[in-house]
Amino acid sequence: MRTEYDVVVVGAGPAGTTTARFIAGQGVSVLVLEKDRDVGYPVRCGEAVSRAGVEEFITPDDKWISAKINKFSMIAPNGEEVILPLEEEGFILERKIFDYVLGQKAVEAGAEILTRAYVHGLIFDGGKVAGVKFTHIGEEKEIHSKIVIGADGVESRVGRWAGLKTYVDFREMESAVQVTVGGLNDIRQDTCYFYFGQEYAPEGYLWVFPKGNNSANIGLGVSGNIGKKRSALSFLNYFLEKNYPNAGILTQVAGGVPCTITLEKITAPGLMLVGDAARQVNPLSGGGIISGMIGGKIAGKIAARAVKENKPELISLYEKEWDERLGRRHRNFDRIKDGIYNFSDEKFNSIARAFNKVPMEKRTLGNLFKTALIHNPSLLVDVAKVFVIKN
Amino acid sequence: MLLIEITPDKCDFCGCCVGVCPEDAIELKEAEITIDEKLCTNCAKCVWSCPIEVLQFNKEKAAEVKNANRV
Numbered sequence: 001m002r003t004e005y006d007v008v009v010v011g012a013g014p015a016g017t018t019t020a021r022f023i024a025g026q027g028v029s030v031l032v033l034e035k036d037r038d039v040g041y042p043v044r045c046g047e048a049v050s051r052a053g054v055e056e057f058i059t060p061d062d063k064w065i066s067a068k069i070n071k072f073s074m075i076a077p078n079g080e081e082v083i084l085p086l087e088e089e090g091f092i093l094e095r096k097i098f099d100y101v102l103g104q105k106a107v108e109a110g111a112e113i114l115t116r117a118y119v120h121g122l123i124f125d126g127g128k129v130a131g132v133k134f135t136h137i138g139e140e141k142e143i144h145s146k147i148v149i150g151a152d153g154v155e156s157r158v159g160r161w162a163g164l165k166t167y168v169d170f171r172e173m174e175s176a177v178q179v180t181v182g183g184l185n186d187i188r189q190d191t192c193y194f195y196f197g198q199e200y201a202p203e204g205y206l207w208v209f210p211k212g213n214n215s216a217n218i219g220l221g222v223s224g225n226i227g228k229k230r231s232a233l234s235f236l237n238y239f240l241e242k243n244y245p246n247a248g249i250l251t252q253v254a255g256g257v258p259c260t261i262t263l264e265k266i267t268a269p270g271l272m273l274v275g276d277a278a279r280q281v282n283p284l285s286g287g288g289i290i291s292g293m294i295g296g297k298i299a300g301k302i303a304a305r306a307v308k309e310n311k312p313e314l315i316s317l318y319e320k321e322w323d324e325r326l327g328r329r330h331r332n333f334d335r336i337k338d339g340i341y342n343f344s345d346e347k348f349n350s351i352a353r354a355f356n357k358v359p360m361e362k363r364t365l366g367n368l369f370k371t372a373l374i375h376n377p378s379l380l381v382d383v384a385k386v387f388v389i390k391n
Numbered sequence: 392m393l394l395i396e397i398t399p400d401k402c403d404f405c406g407c408c409v410g411v412c413p414e415d416a417i418e419l420k421e422a423e424i425t426i427d428e429k430l431c432t433n434c435a436k437c438v439w440s441c442p443i444e445v446l447q448f449n450k451e452k453a454a455e456v457k458n459a460n461r462v
Contacts, residue, residue, distance in 0.1 A: 036421045044405055118420055155406025160415050170411040175442035224411065224439040232442035254442045256407030 005031045006307045008132050008145040010119045010158050012039045015275025015292035016151030017106040022300025024110035028307045033117040040099030044255030051089040053290035064098040065091045067210040070190050076352035077197025077345035084363050092209045122161045129162050129270030147303050149272045154256040156277035162268040170224030172260040177232045178219025181247040197345045200239050202226050257286040261334050262327045267315050274299045284333040332382045339379040393428040394449050401445045408437035
């Protein structure tokens, strides 16, 4: 390890290692600092992605795919099930391995990764971020760099230290808890299940995602609004006791999902933010793996160019490029989320009843949202933008 | 005075509380969490956002402080 790199990335999740891979691929030196001892662990994620999303970055490989998904099952508060065949295949990942393989890709491209490296401050030079201060296995260290990239997740502090307002409104933070459960014989391994309604998941959804070998991720998130009164853990325990009282729990993990639009500023002089740290999460689904990797790819390419051309100001291009690729789309999703967020149980039940009359071959996610928002015409425009006009 | 209490043994170190803290008062390492009393304003947003009930707002202590201030 040197004391100077062109770029330092803080955090070795999918966004961080993807950023590093695209920087190193341009022959620019990059070091990734990870506070935990492993890349890819602990996994704080439901692990669902689309095949197409993954394929932009890596060829699908069964060693990190737990299950292949071809339909959604949405369960209304009264128990009525709506089956939605998917137009695109989905995967439930084994992120422990997936994240690790992404780390390998970055290293193969020429990046360096250092684990057990806890970044606790930035170095400034004339008002510009010029490096990081960190503790590595008990030893204080400093690295100077032309650019620092914060990929430090939902708990991001790197942006704050550079003066960006990065904290999430507690009402938009989905505080989640998930168990991986074994011995489930009655769930289909090709289906993602979503439960809606006040009983199981007010202002959100509860998910059951298959993990192969009769196991599944079962989890839910609640916003701080709900969390004031009752925790995510208490909702999850209630669901498990009612539906899977004899479930064998293999692991339990907590995590936060910033279900909000991207931060207004994701760059500052010498600094860029990617992934959950930039709030590059689909606010409707809470999905952030692929969108974080897309953010990382855009940021990585621009950072490499800024270094190679010795034009630090180029990093501001990242904001516009991200906005055109996904930021704008996330604002649409956010408006749709606001529209359906407060639906009553009766409303969910009536949507399920109406959509179950649609013949199977005509069912699409876009049609489902149209059914859901039929009495809310202003939002139909947002639905059309997201689901009908594909980019 | 700090009125937010952490039970570190319960903590999963997930970072929800850090993400919602407006004051940057919470420090999270791989398996270590602390609140900086000098920065914390006792707003309780971290308490509401903790998925697994690790953080609590100490109401009795808050009432004591209030009473003491009255005297």
